[in-house]
Amino acid sequence: MADQTNRQRLSLIIRGAVQGVGFRPFIYRLATELALVGWVNNSSVGVFIEVEGNRNTLESFLERVQREKPPRSQIHTIETQWLDLSGYTTFEIRHSVSGEKTAVVLPDLATCPDCFREIFDPHNRRYRYPFTNCTNCGPRYTIIEALPYDRCNTTMKGFKMCPQCQAEYENPLDRRFHAQPNACPVCGPHLELWNLQGEVLAAGDRALIAAANAIREGKIVAIKGLGGFHLVVDARNSAAVAELRKRKGRPDKPFAVMYPGLDLVKEQCQVTPTEEELLQSAECPIVLLKFDLSPNFRSPLTPLMKGGTISSEVAPGNPYLGVMLPYTPLHHLLMRELGFPMVATSGNVSDEPICVDELEALQKLNQIADVFLVHNRPIARPVDDSVVRTMGGREMVLRRARGYAPFPIIIPSPTPSPLTPVLAVGGHLKNTIAIARPPQVFLSQHIGDLETPAAFNYFQQVMTSLRELYEFEPELVACDAHPDYISSQFAASQNLPLIKVQHHYAHVLSCMAEHGLEPPVLGVAWDGTGYGEDETIWGGEFIYISEETYQRVAHFRPWQLPGGEQAVKEPRRIALGLLEELLILNPVLEGRGLINNTPLEQTFTPQELFLLKTMLKKGLNSPKTSSVGRLFDGVASLLGIRQKASFEGQAAMELEFKIGEMITDNYYNFSISSSVPAIIDWSPMITAILKDVSDELPLPEICAKFHNTLVKIILEIAKSFPCHQIILTGGCFQNRYLTERTIDQLQQQNYCPYWHQQIPPNDGGLALGQVIAALKPRVSINHQEV
Structure with missing residues (x-):
């Protein structure tokens, strides 16, 4: 009788990543174990639960839900309410209900150990499937079409489960209970190998084996995977890799490599515990690893006992290799067949989005691929592979896509009034978009550079997909302040209140949001290009953010870029702009022939040199920039490292790589003006670099001194502000030497440096910063109200 009087009903609403991770069967098993009655279901906002029982047992249930939740789930909030008894007699899993859609859609998850064992078990009915x-692995974001996450709302709805799969799906004690993509060889998707005419060469397991044979023969195979197509070749076969480069029009940019297993990765690369964890994580991203060139290691160019060598064509001139492990059963089976690494690069035409449909791939990739390994499970949206590296001993996401998107960022929600729904459209390069229904900000997968009509169409498709998934209607649009960005022009066409956000301010805000920081902060925002408030190209910025204002407090001395955008592709032009500015700053150098005795001397014809110098002197098509990214390019040219670039950041990367194992604390001189904003004069540094080149100082030492100078500049500027929170953001902080040395030096001076981890430091993080800027009620720029 006492127990009856102590019985109560507990109602819970759990929000977070709680769908598609086995949360409902977990609740069912826990409630059954504790002899509780009631129900659980999915809703468009999360999971609803009602349980009745003894008060002490209910409190134990609540505590264990938080402590024992499924490993891939994340609980953001739990709303609880104690109610009168309703008289439940059993515990059941009810059908999903609709409503406002704020539930977290889980990213796609790499194959779990249980499924891995099944596909290689000859006695299992899913052997080689x-x-x-x-519920612990498989597709999520790439198959979901609507919320809540039920099979009828996924691209699996066309596959009717066989009796055995249906029994698994309906059994709360089975790990496939309500696993929406559940399938087997009898009732699920299947493989086919096609030729260039779309004719079927093989089906099922024979198609996979034939594809493996084609790769062995040096052919290029287009493979339909989880979020789109890969173009695949034998990574040991230099001729095959070179042919892929030729057909794809990608002369230098590194390719990613998929290895059969971790043991072979460790034979060829240096792998830290953090990197090993990333490689084997459920996100399973591409991880940038350093080739192990220690004396006891066999070089990547030296034959190995197993697995073969990685061709130098895979990542020419790059000491890092983008490595991933198999993350779907298809990849596991293929890599088991091959036993050696394969290049696995995005299946797309240059500057266009990744292909997701087999007929689209047949049309667009027929000049690149030799055969196509396809399947008939539709892909709801393209999702590329994510790219990460370790920085300061922590994970840094460089491209946020598969395994990470569209997992939300949680931001503080001020009270009492709810915040406005915001759409942020990002930038022009490495574009992502974001929708904000605070406190959640849903950042899209990597979209890419908006350089072509196809890329812009993809941008619109991703936006429509995300908005429809969450039935999201923005009341405010945020964009980059650059008037010529196609994303900004799109934002202006939406007939909604528009917030234009300065590029580098958005960079700093994105890092602040990621770490949950409040002002004041000093943001160091260094990148290649960003539209400045004075209509010049910024990129070497120090942004101070207080509670009410943000201000550009320091920047690098501007110089001209002869040819504008063309200079980005030709670091030699940037170097010439630096030298011309040096003559303006130091007229005494006139007539000394600064270009003489430098690697730059031989890169121009007399006619080119005359034309470019005329452009600079007259200011014709020579916009000014303060960009540190461009400074990297110019110095790389002066040192003879790179005069023309085939991809963004190539010269700057090679400048970093030239440091090698060089250790020095030396740096070059520079000066900082006392004006507001302070101007950092790089001319003493460039003059000294030219002297070092003339004196034939070893190149690694010059490169290290250049990097050390940039670190010293950050430390000197930081001394001028009563702020211990220092933000490092922008594409330049993808540079490991620069970033880690800056972190170390700041910490030694008792500053608190913050750098990106889950949000890219490059323009892939702009959309998040734009959201934060749009949600700030009143912010002043240099004390001018906006």
Whole structure:
């Protein structure tokens, strides 16, 4: 009788990543174990639960839900309410309900150990089945079409489960209970190998084996995977890799490599514990690893006992290799067949989005691929592979896509009034978009550079997809302040209140949001290009953010870029702009032939040199910049490292790589004006670099001194502000030497440096910063109200 009087009903609403991760069966098992009655279901906002029982047991249930939740789930909030008894007699899993859609859509998850064992177990009914999955792994974001996450709302709705799969799906004690992509060879998707005419060469397991044979023969195979197509070749075959480069029009940019297993990765690369964890994580991203060139290691160019060598064509001139492990059963099976690493690069035409449909791939990739390994499970939206590296001993996401998107960022929600729904459209390069229904900000997968009509169409498709998934209607649009960005022009066409956000301010805000920081902060925002408030190209910025204002407090001395955008592709032009500015700053150098005795001397014809110098002197098509990214390019040219670039950041990367194992604390001189904003004069540094080149100082030492100078500049500027929170953001802080040395030096001076981890430091993080800027009620720029 006492127990009856102590019985109560507990109602819970759990928000977070709680769908598609086995949360409902977990609740069912826990409630059953504790002899509680009631129900659980999915809703468009999360998971609803009602349980009745003894008060002490209910409190134990609540505590264990938080402590024992499924490993891939994340609980953001739990709303609880104690109610009168309703008289439940059993515990059941009810059908999903609709409503406002704020539930977290889980990213796609790499194959779990249980499914891995099944696909290689000859006695299992899913033996060698490439679409095996369960509630702990498999496709999520790439198959979901609407919320809540039920099979009828996914691209699996066309596959009717066989009796055995249906029994698994309906059994709360099975790990495939309500696994929406659940399938087997009898009832699920299947593989086919096509030729260039779309004719079927093989089906099922024979298609996979034939594709493996084609790769062995040096052919280029287009493979439909989880979020789109890969173009695949044998990574040991230099001729095959070179042919892929030729057909794809990608002369230098590194390719990613998929390895059969971790043991072979460790044979060829240096792998830290953090990197090993990333490689084997459920996100399973591409991880940038350093080739192990220690004396006891066999070089990547030296034959190995197993697995073969990685061709130098894979990452020419780059000491890092983008490595990933198999993350779907299809990849596991293929890599088991091959036993050696393969290049696995995005299946797209240059400057266009990744292909997701087999007929689209057949049309667009037929000049690149030799055969196509396809399947009939539709992909709801393209999602590329994510790219990460370790920085300061922590994970840094450089491209946020598969495994990470569209997982939300939680931002503080001020009271009492709710915040306005915001759409942020990002920048022009490495574009992502974001929708904000505070406190959640849903950042899209990597979209890419908006350089072509196809890329802009993809941008619109991703936006429409995300908005429809969450039935999201923005009341405010935020964009980059650059008037010529196609994303900004799109934002202006939406007939909604528009917030234009300065590029580098958005960079700083994105890092602040990621770390939950409040002002004051000093942001160091260094990148290649960003539209400045004075209509010049910024990129070497120090942004001070207080509670009410943000201000550009320091920047690098501007110089001209002869040819504008063309200079970005030709570092030699940037170097010439630096030298011309040096003559303006130091007229005494006139007539000394600064270009003489430098690697730059031989790169121009007399006619080119005359034309470019005329452009500079007259200011014709020579916009001014303060960009540190461009400074990297110019110095790389002066040192003879790179005169023309085939991809963004190539010269700057090679400048960093030239440091090698060089250790020095030396740096070059510079000066900082006392004006507001302070101007950092790089001319003493460039003059000294030219002297070092003339004196034939070793190149690694010059490169290290250049980097050390940039670190010293940050420390000197930081001394001028009563702020211990220092933000490092922008594409330049993808540079490991620069970033880690800056972190170390700041910490030694008792500053608190913050750098990106889950949000890219490059323009892939702009949309998040734009959201934060739009949600700030009143912010002043240099004390002028906006």
